[in-house]
Amino acid sequence: MAVSEEVLYLTVRELGDQIRTRQLSPVELTQAYLDRSKKLGPQLNAYATLTPDLALQQARQAEDEISKGHYRGPLHGIPYAAKDLLAVKGYPTTWGAKPYQNQRFDYTATVINKLNEAGAVLLGKAAMIELAGGLGYRFAAASATGAAKNPWNTNCWTCGSSSGSGAIVASAMAAFAIGTETWGSIVCPAAFCGVSGLRPTFGRVGRVGAMALSYSMDKIGPMCRSAEDCALVLTAVSGHDPSDAGSLPELQARFTYGAPAKALRVARIEKAWENPDPDIAAAFEQALGVLQKSGAAISSVQLPEGPYETAGGIVISVEAASAYSTLIESGGVAQLSDPLSRVGGYVAQTTNSQDFIRAQRIRRVLQHKMDVIFQQFDVLVAPSQPNAASTLDTNLETDLSFADPIGGIGNLCGLPAQSVPCGFTKGGLPIGIQFLAQVLNDSAVVATAETFQAHTDWHHKHPALH
Amino acid sequence: MQQPVTPGNSEAFEPDRKLSRREFARRTALAATTAVVVPASLLSQEAAPNPAPAPGARPQTSPPLSPELQAEGELKYQWIIQNYGSRLTDAEKQDVHRLVMEGQKPLAAFRAFPLDNPDQPATVLKFTDAEISGEGNRK
Numbered sequence: 001m002a003v004s005e006e007v008l009y010l011t012v013r014e015l016g017d018q019i020r021t022r023q024l025s026p027v028e029l030t031q032a033y034l035d036r037s038k039k040l041g042p043q044l045n046a047y048a049t050l051t052p053d054l055a056l057q058q059a060r061q062a063e064d065e066i067s068k069g070h071y072r073g074p075l076h077g078i079p080y081a082a083k084d085l086l087a088v089k090g091y092p093t094t095w096g097a098k099p100y101q102n103q104r105f106d107y108t109a110t111v112i113n114k115l116n117e118a119g120a121v122l123l124g125k126a127a128m129i130e131l132a133g134g135l136g137y138r139f140a141a142a143s144a145t146g147a148a149k150n151p152w153n154t155n156c157w158t159c160g161s162s163s164g165s166g167a168i169v170a171s172a173m174a175a176f177a178i179g180t181e182t183w184g185s186i187v188c189p190a191a192f193c194g195v196s197g198l199r200p201t202f203g204r205v206g207r208v209g210a211m212a213l214s215y216s217m218d219k220i221g222p223m224c225r226s227a228e229d230c231a232l233v234l235t236a237v238s239g240h241d242p243s244d245a246g247s248l249p250e251l252q253a254r255f256t257y258g259a260p261a262k263a264l265r266v267a268r269i270e271k272a273w274e275n276p277d278p279d280i281a282a283a284f285e286q287a288l289g290v291l292q293k294s295g296a297a298i299s300s301v302q303l304p305e306g307p308y309e310t311a312g313g314i315v316i317s318v319e320a321a322s323a324y325s326t327l328i329e330s331g332g333v334a335q336l337s338d339p340l341s342r343v344g345g346y347v348a349q350t351t352n353s354q355d356f357i358r359a360q361r362i363r364r365v366l367q368h369k370m371d372v373i374f375q376q377f378d379v380l381v382a383p384s385q386p387n388a389a390s391t392l393d394t395n396l397e398t399d400l401s402f403a404d405p406i407g408g409i410g411n412l413c414g415l416p417a418q419s420v421p422c423g424f425t426k427g428g429l430p431i432g433i434q435f436l437a438q439v440l441n442d443s444a445v446v447a448t449a450e451t452f453q454a455h456t457d458w459h460h461k462h463p464a465l466h
Numbered sequence: 467m468q469q470p471v472t473p474g475n476s477e478a479f480e481p482d483r484k485l486s487r488r489e490f491a492r493r494t495a496l497a498a499t500t501a502v503v504v505p506a507s508l509l510s511q512e513a514a515p516n517p518a519p520a521p522g523a524r525p526q527t528s529p530p531l532s533p534e535l536q537a538e539g540e541l542k543y544q545w546i547i548q549n550y551g552s553r554l555t556d557a558e559k560q561d562v563h564r565l566v567m568e569g570q571k572p573l574a575a576f577r578a579f580p581l582d583n584p585d586q587p588a589t590v591l592k593f594t595d596a597e598i599s600g601e602g603n604r605k
Binding site: 203217309311314339349359360365367375414438 | 576587597
């Protein structure tokens with residue numbers, strides 16, 4: 001039976017319910033997503049690799065198990081894509097970069113193993129910015145697979161570095177995707193592509209088998225069609241990873257979503273962005289109105305001021321210079337696609353050790369400052385980005401430059417964040433709203449986003465693709 | 467001693483909001499700084515190019531670098547040229563010089579941030595007691 005486009009746009013929860021009750025075949029669903037991925041993937045530069053044989057084998061296994069009454073849970077038989085920095089044994093894992101086009105690992109990343117255990121179906125590896133942007137990049141085309149195109153307007157970018165993950169979810173080439181964020185790489189593509197993205201608390205999702213960019217800031221998280229879906233996926237992939245030095249102990253790493261017992265205290269971040277697009281500012285105000293009507297009391301808060309973005313940049317710079325030292329010192333960076341990527345590593349290598357330690361001390365001070373804020377509020381809210389998707393040829397360095405204190409502080413402190421769609425610009429590009437919470441309070445950002453989505457239908461809007 | 471932890475308080479330094487950039491990835495290049503010890507003989511090996519502004523570049527509104535930060539930036543640049551100069555085109559050298567100098571700009575505020583001796587580094591990111599203590603009632 002042919003699977004309709006409408007079904008391909010269903011949420012994980014909805015697909016799972018149909019699969020569990022055997023109204024929907026995992027094999028047919030997988031084949032439909034594969035067909036759509038083969039058709040739309042090249043148009044959007046969304047995939048690095050498709051894994052049809054593996055996908056169909058996993059789908060057949062899921063179908064067989066479910067038919068015998070062995071239902072593993074809400075991801076069983078659900079097709080997904082994984083950012084191409086996650087190792088899958090026997091398949092290329094290119095890190096989005098030409099120097100690693102033939103790289104294969106003889107093991108599989110922890111997060112993929114967890115999804116295997118949950119019965120999910122891997123459709124392929126999502127395109128990404130080369131090295132997740134770890135050595136800098138100036139253009140959307142900073143990828144071995146070219147610029148990822150935004151399904152809402154193919155002259156526009158998806159944002160990065162989880163660029164393919166954003167395009168794949170927005171265009172229903174998979175039910176969900178796995179992305180990663182060191183600074184902005186889930187929240188921004190989620191906003192630009194009009195999908196729901198969850199950046200979990202640092203250390204919640206194990207990173208063994210994931211490319212390292214910044215050992216103390218890299219996070220793995222889901223990109224989905226709803227906040228509820230993000231919670232479902234995070235539930236499956238969270239947990240202690242004994243070989244990841246940054247992994248939290250099991251009691252803290254394990255995510256179990258539960259609606260908060262009491263009303264959450266929400267605060268809008270004042271002056272979150274210096275000059276947001278007027279359409280975005282208007283959509284954000286309307287979104288706050290929705291939250292208020294749904295019962296949230298919204299206060300306001302200012303983030304602490306300090307050189308936190310500089311500190312975050314220095315931490316990433318040093319850790320990336322170390323992570324990619326072989327590539328930098330060998331001259332292999334010359335094969336990278338972006339002019340900034342080709343020289344950024346040399347600059348990063350010159351970071352002062354005193355500045356690095358100072359950045360780490362400032363990070364600790366900032367954590368305490370944020371503790372005080374989170375004694376007063378459970379969730380902070382702001383537009384996800386100050387602008388909608390940029391055009392593919394935009395010079396990101398000169399023409400899309402602005403302060404990002406929320407991203408800087410949130411990532412430096414390892415805070416969870418959820419971005420969900422909250423409207424469109426007059427030009428038809430998605431707008432996102434983000435929720436930020438204290439470490440380990442991932443449930444609060446999901447709950448607030450879920451409340452918002454219960455009263456809006458932005459997350460049900462689909463781009464017109466042919 | 468820990469710093470005052472009042473949210474939004476004003477610190478005795480210039481915030482770096484005007485100097486920061488959107489893409490974390492770009493920050494990794496632009497935020498780099500150095501105190502690499504460069505032999506004096508190297509300083510004359512190659513003069514820093516005079517970087518041309520990138521097409522479409524916004525006018526720089528940042529204050530000029532202090533002589534110390536400028537000199538430090540030149541040392542960094544020379545270190546890169548000493549180690550990797552043979553791989554770089556003239557245009558790339560100009561780009562590297564500009565990137566190094568851009569990375570110097572936020573350092574004055576960064577280095578002026580008040581820290582006391584007991585302020586420990588989060589070299590491996592660990593959460594504070596306050597962060598951990600509320601965990602039990604968040605599920």
